[in-house]
Amino acid sequence: MMDQALWRAWVIKNHLTLDPSPQTRSLSGAPCLDYSLLELIEPASFDIAAMRALLDGHNVPERDWLFGLMTQSKLFNPRRVGSRVFVAPDYNQSMEQQRELTMRRIKFLLEKGVVDGWLTRGTVEEELRKFALQEVADIYDHSLAIKLGVHFFLWGGAIQFFGTERHHVKWLRDTENYVVKGCFAMTELGHGSNVRGIETVTTYDPRTEDFIINTPCESAQKYWIGGAANHATHTVAFSQLNINGINQGVHAFIVQIRDADGNICPNIRIADCGHKIGLNGVDNGRIWFDNVRIPRENLLNSVADVSPDGEYLSAIKDPDQRFAAFLAPLTAGRVSLAVSAIYSAKIGLAITIRYALSRRAFSVAPNQPEVLLLDYPSHQRRLLPLLAKTYAMSFSANHLKMIYVKRTPELNKTIHILSSAFKASFTWHNMRTLQECREACGGQGLKTENRVGHLKGEKDVQSTFEGDNNVLMQQISKTLFAEYLAARKRNEPFKGLGLEHMNGPCPVLPQQLPSTVLRGGQFQVDAFRVRERDLLNRFAEEILQRQARGERKEHALLSSYQLAEDLGRAFSDRCVLQNFVEVEENSPAGSLRDMLALLRSMYSLTCMEEDASFLRYGYLSTENAAAVRKEVAKLCSELRPHSLALVNSFGIPDAFLSPIAFNWVEANSWSSVQH
């Protein structure tokens, strides 16, 4: 913090200086801190590069390479503001212009070799590189990342996961080179999360060996299909498969929807979804299939096939399991969304905290300099717990990515549950963070160029696509209930999902909670486990009681939604804390590890302060809860001196932040106006 005496001296000096330079004069009323000064008065107490390596987790040089590529190309719309250049799309362009630019930027990435090997090299290293580069594209523009994601993760992923050799050979290389442009037609007007209820129907004609895919009614039109409105040439269409009058459930087919010149194919109708609150660089469209004939080979047949004479063949007899296999590519999408949400929160916090370190408001006493926003304890309380949560979730997002790229069949359940839990809680966290950041930036938060406000519109969709957050969270408690039943029935210990703690005796939380206890990792982990354990027991008991009274299980699960919500959150929070502790334990002792401990305490205690179940069910006494709250305030003031270093560790280059993150007086001065 700038020493007040020095500040006064500086002001007085300026009054006495013979002829202040025009630059100084324009600032003389309210001296503002600029970028270089910020770093000088807020020195880092830990190694920022090491912290960044921990947060980004992998492929740091590749990330920086792509950041550099984008800053050096006119295509990414560099804009000079004062003495700085920022790169961001021009969101004032029309929807059509934004869509075309998104496509041109993708072509640029293709030419530069950014997407090399995204589908054709299947190693763990390659998959991590792909994640890293997509994350960087996302820091630039959500539309760019989503349009890449639809093409590679959804369309490409569907061919990889559902297709067999013949599809891989035919489509993957052409997809990687954008010879074909893919989209993913799952959602319909009438069915979103409930994929099994979709109404598109496909039948088989053994005489011509064709499938016939049809949209039987308006609610069966494919909806929100990213890429469909303008660019996609092919789609993976999800449809009920009806063979000889028997519905075999949802299957996936490759359907060409445009020719190479972009003309819509016969028997395909396409309409636009129109302007949206965000993501206008993605051309979401609607598709109707009018008895479109496609060759038999276009069934993606890794799970089930139809013989030339029309016999249905599947290795998986259980239709439930067959269906579950179809949701596999959505897992990759959920993993990348969880990560994307955290990078978005990082952008918001980096901009907002930097602004709060240079913007002043009100003096505490007459003739005193005005106080920096971040020196107000209340402002710290608004931002710093969100900062700690973002750190915590960032480590868990990395953990999820790592188990995803090293996936084995045994890990499928864990990946499904963790990706659901993290996708839901991280995207909610992001929206909450962006709203807080927007307000904390005051009027400046409303300007599109300052990113935080605009990102709300861009990222809002994340709580809906790839699985509605509420639906995902319900699945978590449902799965935990199933685990509970399995363990109790077979009288076997819990195994997996980190539930092993349920097997031992229930931890006892101390009655007195001084600072040293509150900040202990053991206490925090215990507290989260006590909550999860008790909520799972209560949830299971309530359902079993309802069932005993004659309610159907499904009904009982739905009626117990209050406990289900609490439990889902408890599970997610506990997983995040556990991953945090692991990262901390693997760091060498020193200033960086001390910082992690501080952040971990802030994360844990904030969760305890915010979740009413700690008080509702008595895991903490009212005195304990008050002690937790006090400790959060103390942690705020302890984190305050490190806040700049903590957001600088996010590794987001200056050009990808915004003018208020730097010298905003200069950025807004008359000489910076484009005359």
Added chain:
Amino acid sequence: MASFSSSNGEEDQVLVEEKSFVRTVILNRPKRLNAASYHMISRLWELFLVYEKDPYVKLVILKGKGRAFCAGGDVAAVVHDINNGNWKSSASVFRKEYRLFYLMATYCKPQVSILNGIVMGAGAGFSIHGSFRVATENSVFAMPETALGLFPDIGSSYFLSRLPGHFGEYLGLTGARLDGAEMLACGLATHFVPSVELLSLEAALHSVDSSDQAIISAVIGEYSELPMLEKQSAYNRLDVINRCFSRRTVEDILSALEQEATNEVDDWIQASLQSLKKASPISLKISLRSIREGRLQGVGQCLVREHRIDCHAMRGEVSKDFVEGCRAVILDKDRNPKWEPPRLGLVTDKMVDIYFSKVDDEDWEELKLPPRPNLPASAFAKL
């Protein structure tokens, strides 16, 4: 007007002329092409500090005596130190020099550098970080360090990385030379003034009584021309440069250039390939990474990182290419350096990483940037 020479005895390496509100600082080692010495650096540091505080100084002009503005650092002295096991003594000269570059990059008053001759290495450091760089038809710019087993330092990862497209990677890796017209086109120079006009320009600048950037820019503009680029100019190849030098690794850049060479017979591509193949392999990898990191950093961070790399290069724990390059090019002049590792494929990421880490030596000092007052926007480099 009074004209006096630097008071520090031995050989008046820096001369000063005072004209009302303007101070003209002249690098004066013409026989050594104004190579930067410790003495010269110290003197510049003192002068620039004094002028910044003096309300009667509005503008600083920097120029060189003879046919060079400044051809670089005193490499022979550095190699001498290293060979005597005393690289840390050179490291402290670098620290002093880098603090000067930082002072210039964040200077509160305008600095006009007149680049009527050779501008290389430290010469670029003395000028490009300042607010105005005037090129002439005699200007020759280059950052030739990769041929010496070093890397483009002097804070150049900051300004090279901010040139259009990937022109900075091209200049930094190949050491290609630019003339004044090219310097202006890519932004290394802010103005081009024919050398016959320089006396008039200086006279006009002597009557300036303001530090207003716009006013000074207008004064220089009066004498400026827009020179034509030579048809063969590298700057006309920016599209090829962007295609090749945007690649992720040095190996990828080389193969992209070779690919271009198969498409068309082109002397310029051959020359670029030759430069890259003659340069120290580890230098190329360090240089590319340094420029790429510089693109995302402030000038201060760039200087700190480059100072670290310089120290590692002098210390020679990974490779002694710096000493070998100086031997082959400057001392023995056999032009046949034996690089170690000899090939790009043998340079591992781990080896390169070491150059970017702190030096593991108790006596080593990290570069500490001098604290600067509340800086106006104009204090930042203008690229």
